[in-house]
Amino acid sequence: MDQELRELYQQVILDHNKSPRNFKKMEEANHFAEGFNPLCGDHIDIFVSVDENSVIKDVSFQGNGCTISKSSASLMTTIVKGKKIEEAEAIFDNFQKLVTGKDLSEEEIDGLGKLAIFQGVKEFPARVKCASLAWHTLNAALKKEDTSISTK
Amino acid sequence: MRRVTESKDKMEKTIFNVQKIREDFPILKTLVHNKPLVYFDNAATTHKPKVVIEKITEFYEETNSNIHRGVHLLSQKATTEYEAAREKVLNFINAKKLSEIIFTKGTTDSINLVASSFGRAFVKEDDEILISHMEHHSNIVPWQLLCEATGARLKVIPINDDGELIFEEFEKLISPRTKLVSVVHISNSLGTINPVKEIIAKAHEYNIPVLVDGAQGIQHEKVDVQDMDCDFYAFSGHKLYGPTGVGVLYGKQEYLEQMPPYQGGGDMISHVTFEKTRYNTLPYKFEAGTPNIEGVIGLGTAIDYINSLETGTIYKYEHELSEYAHEKFRNSFPELKIIGNAKHKTGIISFILEGVHPHDIGTILDFEGIAIRTGHHCTQPVMERFNVPATARLSIGIYNTKEEIDYTVNSIKKVFEVFG
Numbered sequence A: 001m002d003q004e005l006r007e008l009y010q011q012v013i014l015d016h017n018k019s020p021r022n023f024k025k026m027e028e029a030n031h032f033a034e035g036f037n038p039l040c041g042d043h044i045d046i047f048v049s050v051d052e053n054s055v056i057k058d059v060s061f062q063g064n065g066c067t068i069s070k071s072s073a074s075l076m077t078t079i080v081k082g083k084k085i086e087e088a089e090a091i092f093d094n095f096q097k098l099v100t101g102k103d104l105s106e107e108e109i110d111g112l113g114k115l116a117i118f119q120g121v122k123e124f125p126a127r128v129k130c131a132s133l134a135w136h137t138l139n140a141a142l143k144k145e146d147t148s149i150s151t152k
Numbered sequence B: 001m002r003r004v005t006e007s008k009d010k011m012e013k014t015i016f017n018v019q020k021i022r023e024d025f026p027i028l029k030t031l032v033h034n035k036p037l038v039y040f041d042n043a044a045t046t047h048k049p050k051v052v053i054e055k056i057t058e059f060y061e062e063t064n065s066n067i068h069r070g071v072h073l074l075s076q077k078a079t080t081e082y083e084a085a086r087e088k089v090l091n092f093i094n095a096k097k098l099s100e101i102i103f104t105k106g107t108t109d110s111i112n113l114v115a116s117s118f119g120r121a122f123v124k125e126d127d128e129i130l131i132s133h134m135e136h137h138s139n140i141v142p143w144q145l146l147c148e149a150t151g152a153r154l155k156v157i158p159i160n161d162d163g164e165l166i167f168e169e170f171e172k173l174i175s176p177r178t179k180l181v182s183v184v185h186i187s188n189s190l191g192t193i194n195p196v197k198e199i200i201a202k203a204h205e206y207n208i209p210v211l212v213d214g215a216q217g218i219q220h221e222k223v224d225v226q227d228m229d230c231d232f233y234a235f236s237g238h239k240l241y242g243p244t245g246v247g248v249l250y251g252k253q254e255y256l257e258q259m260p261p262y263q264g265g266g267d268m269i270s271h272v273t274f275e276k277t278r279y280n281t282l283p284y285k286f287e288a289g290t291p292n293i294e295g296v297i298g299l300g301t302a303i304d305y306i307n308s309l310e311t312g313t314i315y316k317y318e319h320e321l322s323e324y325a326h327e328k329f330r331n332s333f334p335e336l337k338i339i340g341n342a343k344h345k346t347g348i349i350s351f352i353l354e355g356v357h358p359h360d361i362g363t364i365l366d367f368e369g370i371a372i373r374t375g376h377h378c379t380q381p382v383m384e385r386f387n388v389p390a391t392a393r394l395s396i397g398i399y400n401t402k403e404e405i406d407y408t409v410n411s412i413k414k415v416f417e418v419f420g
Helices: A003-008 A011-018 A067-080 A085-099 A106-123 A125-143 A147-151 B002-023 B050-063 B073-093 B107-122 B141-150 B167-173 B196-205 B253-258 B293-308 B311-330 B358-366 B380-385 B402-419
Strands: A031-037 A042-050 A056-064 B101-104 B128-132 B153-157 B178-184 B210-213 B232-236 B247-251 B269-272 B277-279 B336-339 B348-353 B373-375 B391-395
Touching (some): A003 A106, A011 A106, A067 A125, A085 A106, A085 A125, B050 B293, B073 B247, B073 B293, B107 B253, B128 B141, B128 B167, B311 B348, B358 B373
Antiparallel strands (some): B269 B277, B348 B391
């Protein structure tokens, strides 16, 4: 396989695509958002439960998307769980830099942890939106409360 | 035995012609990821033969001037070439009059022109516009905008599991409130060739005009607007081996005359005062502002090019290639499913692979040099109808070969290597 392709489709990414983590609807969520990628029809629902100290207690997702968008969503849920909202936002900023090929300090790369495997995406401009759809949707969910979620 | 030899000779002749045609398209020599380009995204846009590219360069180097404006030589030359292209379009689709050929930005613009202008003249509250379930967004949204503005309603002709329009349902949906039927000639996501002649004949029994969205029709079938008897036919230049940003709206004069201008500006007037403006005659009434002059002239050259290849031969070759591709794809992998299996189909194969998202197919094939489209192809209602989020789509053009189809089917194996 071509080197660039191997960078894109790393084993961890393929694994998260095959067995996505936190891939379910969350009845007790107090934040919710729907994300669409109008270019390709990808669709994602993000459910978040935030406590009174602004800590993300739990997060899950459902929807349809390619390997990159699905594994990105899956990994995102494992990373942001237990983090404060502002911490999650900081990770999103750095993740966005990573996939768009912007410079990151060593400290910032360390902060991304496992998410660093998405650096191959920067070689594929058409796939950047796939990688960041879940994050944009999480961002939207955190910005608004959605109590109607359980009836959805 | 003699027959076999004859058909073999004929085939060789066709193959020979394809190689010759390939020589006319400079981009086909491009390498993609160090592999020869295999271009199967012709439904999105086609490549341009050298003559078209050269014509556009020549226009800017030797003619460039505005049209219908100046007395100077270059302006006259530009005007002559622009109007000559109108005549080429007229002959290509066998229209009756030059006044019925309007240059637009493309199919989308042509449909919007009708929705806006025909809409203002003929559509009011509680009227109905009839479209089909397989329409491109550009033949859905302009009508929704019209319905929002007027209080008219959009009705949708259903399609069956093979992706064919259900004619009986179409007949049932016709009502005294139907003001226009707007259907696609060939579906861009399913490849279905619609029975447009029958649809038009039926609609005309009730005196309902019909618009045909020819974005995928004009390059794959002989279009004779008089024989088809459509009231409007819309198409784009760039899907007909011509430049982007130029298209055509054919309309019957009886309707165009009754329709108000779509846009106001220069060239579409005959006399302007602050109190009242008199509009120009057809087709200029619908061509406000400086048009895409080099685009129109380039489209004229693209039509010359296609005519030089003998259209009958192209359609036949494409049909053979399409049959071959369908056969190959159907017998390729058990995980591969074709979406759209109409009896009358063109060389468009929308497919899905079980367990692999179309985007990932697209990226992996790209690394083999193969360009296909992945996504919903601007036909989200079709995707919903077949309960898929997206498809991978291969679409054939005049320069494609059987070898390229074999290579593509073989390359799908690489997808399984990654995701298997």
